Structures are given as structure tokens and as C-alpha cells.
Amino acid sequence: MLKPSGLDRATVRARFNAHPTPRDRADFLYREVERRMLERLDLVKLDPVKRVLDVGCGPGQSLATLAVRYPGAWMIGTDCAERALAVAAGAPGAEGAPGGASPARLVEGARRLFQRLGVGGSQPLPATQPIWFAADAHALPLAGDSIDMVWSNLAAHWFDDPLAAVAEWHRVIRPGGLLMFSAFGVDTLKELRPATPEPGWPSLQDMHDWGDALASTGFADPVMDVERLTLTYEDPARLAEDARRLLARDDAPEPGSTAARAAHDASGGLRLSIELVYGHAWCPAVKRRADGLAPIHFQPRRRPMEPGL
Template structure:
């Protein structure tokens, strides 16, 4: 169990604000900052946040909630000013995850906590297989293995990473229902070399047929691999100008 009472919490990729109220209930006295690139999502998050929390920061002291439009890869946050960073199902869309993790580490204070969830490489494996069977280029995002994410955390300056995962299988009546559900998530393939055009009706029919052959009891499966992780912001290993930091502990006299 993690015992922490953060004074400042950063929600990375807060989206429509679904996590803001549960986090507020868990840590009622903290200042919360929600970051997202989408103005439309932030408007929904603002609608979830009680107006008195948004407009009375002077009365609330450190307990207000701020919503900021920004890219989580370039955070408008002072170094070492955050006690806890939180990200729920947003990191997998980052084009350069190691750089994003370094940016998060920059903002978290020494001894602060980073907790997150993200999609793993088994996500949409049925769709990727169907694309290959239909002879179509990859249109599904490539997700990163949890062990590689753990290594990236350490390289970014976090310590003691703990990683876990689970598989969840969703089912759909038709390929169209699967496509519609994926579109409704607002996510997309972030591969730089992804196909830019639409599928032709003939290519779409081949993909539909390949997916339909995967049906189990009349339902089309779609696997989601969910990665969970947390890590602590470790002591800096070098100064800002690149010099290594070597720590010595004075021994106790007997």
C-alpha cells in the first residue's frame, strides 16, 4: 500500500475529467492540476468540477482545481513542484514515451510518486491479425511492453518501478460496432508511417471477413492489455550541467 498525502497532484491527460472527483475524494486537501491537449475535453472536465472550486481559489487556499490546455510532453510546470503525477490511459499515445517520462520526472519532486495505466502490446491483436490476413497495411497503434516501460522509467530518473498487467476481452456484434467503438475513444494510430487514406469498399470487405472468422459464439473479440505501474522520483544522478553526483554517507562513531 502506498502511503502518500500529496499537496499538489498532476493529472496527465485528464480528458473529460473522469478521475478528478475520485482523486479529490481520496486527497481532499490537495491542489489539483489537470492537463490535456483537447479544449473540448477540458470543457467537459470543467463541467464536472464544482464552480466554487474553480472560481474561489483565494478562499480554498491550496485546494483548487486548475485545468490547463497543454501537451504532456511539454508541461508548463515548474521543476520538482509536484508531489504526485497521475496518468490514466494516456501515455500509450505518446510518440516519444522516453522523452515524456523525462518531462514528468522533471516536474515531480524528489520522493514524489508517479502512478499510471496504459495499453500494452496485446491490445487489438485480433485487429492487427485481421489486417495482415486481409493484406492491408497496419492501421493499429503499436503499444510498448511493460518491461520496456519499466526500463524507460529508470532511464528517466525514476526509482523502484513496479509494473503489472491484465488482459480484458471486449466483444462486439459486428466489425462495424468495433470500428465505431474505437472511433468513439478519440484515439488513433500515432505511427508516423501509418496509412493516411480511407479503406476502399473492397479492402473494407476483406477486413470485415477476416474479423468475422475470429468470432467466438457469434461475438467478435477485441483484446485489451492494460499495464499498471508506479515509480518514485529518485535522487538526481547529475547536475544540470551534466556533472555526476556522488553521495557519501558519514559512518557513525562507535
Template sequence: MSVAPPSASAKLSAPIDLPLVRRHFGQPQRVAESDFLRREVSNRMQERLALVKIEPRQVLDAGCGEGADLPVLQKRYPQAQVLGLDGALGMLDVAAQHQRSAQSSLDRLFGSVNRWLGTPASSGPELVCGDFAQLPLAPNSLDLVWSNLAVHWHPQPDRVFAEWRRVLRVEGLLMFSCFGPDSLREVRTAFESIDLAPHTLPFVDMHDFGDMLVNAGFSTPVMDMETITVTYATPRRLLADVRAWGGNPLETRRRGLLSRSQYQRLLQSFEAMRGSDGKIPLTFEVVYGHAFRPVPRTTAAGESIIRLDFPKK
């Protein structure tokens, strides 16, 4: 009996406990403590987005969390319909609260003007709960999919990219960021003094993400990365932020608690990493990607499409 080798997508899919991810990010007060990194990466993504000349009618923020990127996207594209999607209801509740607060402030400023003009106040971005790989959206319904530090939490990113291509219109843009394999390397090193169990996600290499995008049907994906180092005064503060960023949601994770001696060894391992500035570093490899849904080369019936660009007279 022969067994077929696993596919490339199977090798790149991590055994992530998705319900655990949703429960974790359903605790907004815990997640908010580490939001500074997401804000920094969002700002860097916005700089990249400013270089792309598009005028989207419908925009999706996939993994919107507490909704911090929604008003930024709405301001950049004031005529667009912006939709925020997340798998954690707790985060969407906070996003809705922020939106109501912002809207009430606008109502106080412009309510009398709207009433005088007879124009309704804007309701702001819409929010929906859903899975990245099973979007509750029609095919060809979006012009821009934006996703900030979210796709690495899904166990099947290849399916996610295929779904994002499905909902994008022709020449629609996907722009995303995620953690690369060098992220949290200090955490992996420190836990090696305890056991050989996995204590962080096996983050996907950006070249493999590029291959996934091509296989999903995107054209000319552009991938790049940079390293961001966050420093800490204490290992306990570092570990608290690692938990807030999502911790270890692998199904193969260690289930038992550390003993007192193991925990002390862990802290000592982090202490040994202090640099000349006296701080403990924590590395993040941040991967950025963008790609377009191309014009189809065949019709639904299979006929080839040939574009003829005649010279202008």
C-alpha cells in the same frame, strides 16, 4: 561514411501524428461513447494507489480528458491541490463544464453555511492545456503524477517520463496505465485481409517502459499487466469503439478509404472471430506502472551524498 545505430529510445518512439491525436480527442461526444474502459482501468488503478501511503500536496492528472478522475483524486486527497492537464481543449471544456455543474450543486448545499462561517467555497481542481513532454510546471512542484490510458498516444514516451521526473519532488510518485502490444490484436488480424499497412499503434512492451523509467531517473519501477476482453455483437460497433479510443493516428497510416469489397472482407474477418457465445472479442493488454523519484546521490556540484542512519537510543 558510417551511420550510428538508432538509440533505444528512437526505436521505441512511434511516428504518431500528435496534432491528429489532439483533434480526435477534441471531439468529446465521440470519445465519451467508449469511456467505460477508461473508467474500469481507473478503478483498478485506484485499488493500487490505495496500497501506497502518501499524503501529496500537489497532484497532476496527466491526460485528464473530461475530468472523471479529478474528483476521485480530490476525494482521496482532500487537502491536496489537484491539477488536470490534457492536450485537447475540447476535452478540457467538458471537464470545466462538469466541474461547474458539480460546484453549483455544492454551492446550493453549502453556500449558506459558507456565508455564515465566512469561508470561501472551494474552486475545485485546476485545468490546463499542455504537452506531456513540455509541462508548464516548475521543477520539484508535484508529489503525485497520475495518468490513465494516455501516455501511449505520445510519440516520445521516454521524453514524457523524463519530464514527469522533472516536476516530481524527491520521493514523489508516478502512477500510470497504458495499452500494451497485445492490444487490438483482432483489429490487426482483420486488416491483414485488406493490406499490409499499419492500422493500430505499435504499443510499447511493459519491460521497455520499465527501462525508460530507469533511464529517466526513477527508482525501482514496478510494472505489471493484465488482459481485458471486451465483446461485441457486431463488427461495426467494435470498429466504432476503436475509432473512439483514438483510431490510428500513425503518420504512416493508410490515407485512402476502403473499397466496398475491402470493407466487406474486413467485416467477414471479424465475423470469423465469433466465439462460442456468439460475440466478437476485442483484446486489451493493460499495462500498469508506478515508480518514485529517488533521493539524489550527488549534489548539484557533483559531490556524493552518503546517508548515515544511526541507531536510535
């Protein structure tokens, strides 16, 4: 079963506000995992698709791709980091130092618009521009059964209570809707882990624990798989910089540190291991309630008419 990650929500938010966009090799990794998730999405049929929610959307690259795949669908992005959302929304100065655009004000305006549209209510949503809003992934401000597909690319390992987040995904997805997600697995950056301070390092989860969590929260037909990549380097400084970007932290091992030297392979090169966990699952036609029970509906049987009546 999924374990708490040991992360502090405020610390994670501060990190991603300080690093709102991935760079270089880290950006390539996000893009490559997105591509592989889309290949998996090709194998499933979801219809209709009117509302897509990206949880942990960061600067919004995935929603731009999904908008092409599902023209006319409403694209909704949520993240804990307001500055990343401001980048997604194209606010001038959002990626730079404070004092340009106001990410908090921009996101609060999006939140008010989102509430006025009333996701889950009777008012139809016009598919215009994506909408971005800041929220806690463990308690999404959305009506139940309001989303056709939840998408989350390399964000779930940052949740301090991933099981609660999975339960939220189940709550907001409509019956017959789809979950697609990816996360770092247990062997990610294993070469650096011994020298990385425990506080702030996520407790990465095993593929089977994710699958158990999907089943226990009420998802149907979960499909899990794992891939392993090795990033190779010649420059220790580049390795350390990518580690900082992947961990969204400034205290990753420095070039020449014990941990950085441990990343050398037999040929003298440098390597970083990446384990990628992929999962998708469906919300069943009859969803389990929060108390673990599934409603059963009975239709009264009509009595046959008596002769002569």
C-alpha cells in the same frame, strides 16, 4: 527501450478535440482501468499530497475521484485537447459543435491563473477548484520538483516520444513523489491491426520497455504489471464504433470489412483484445539530474577541540 510511437502531435490533438469524451464501452474501459489503478494506489503510502497532476486528463474524470481521496490537495489537469479540457471545466457547449463556449479562451485563462499561482514557487496554493491547462506532455510548463503525484490513465500510448514524456514526469515530481500510470499494451486491438493504416496507429509498447524507461530516467523501485481483457460483441457495428472511440479516429474498420470479420471467434461471436500495462515508481530522495548525474552532498567534519581551548 521505448520507441517513438509514429504519431503526429497535431493529429492526436485534432482527434481528441473531435472526440473530447469517451462513450459507452470506451468510457467503461477508462473507468475500469481507473478503478484498478486506485486499487494499486491503496497499496502505497504517499505523504504529504499537496499537488496532483493528471497528464492526459481528457474530460477530467480521474481528478474528481482523486480529489475525494486527497481532500485539500491541489488538482491539476493537463491535456493536448482544449475541447476535452473545456468539458472538464464544465464549459457550456464545449462538447458540441464550435460556437458554444471557447475552449481555447477558457484554457488560456486557466494557464494564466496557473502561472500566477507559481507552482514550484514560494506562494502557497489554495485547494479550491481543479485547474486545467493545455500543454505538450513532452515539455510541461511546470517547475521541477513541484508535483507530489503524477497520474496518467490510458494516455501514454498517444505520446509520440514516450521516453521524453517519462523524463518530464521525473523532472516535475518532487523527491519522494509518486508516478502512477496505465497504457495500452502491444496486443490491444490485435484483431483489427492488420487492416488499420499505419499512419495514426500508435506503436504500442511492451511492459518491460516501460519499466526500462522508468529506470533509465531516474525513477526508483518501478513496479510493472499487465492485464488482458477481451471485449465481446454480437453486433459488428458496435465493435466498429468502440474501436473508433478507443482509437479516437473515424477510419477504424467498418462492419463487414476484412478486419472486422477477423475479430470473429470460434463460436461466431466478435471479440476485441485489450492489453493493459500498469506502472508505478518513486522519485528517489536524491534525484538524478538531466545530464544523468546525481548530486552528492558532503558535510565538513568538525575538528575535535584541543585540550585547554
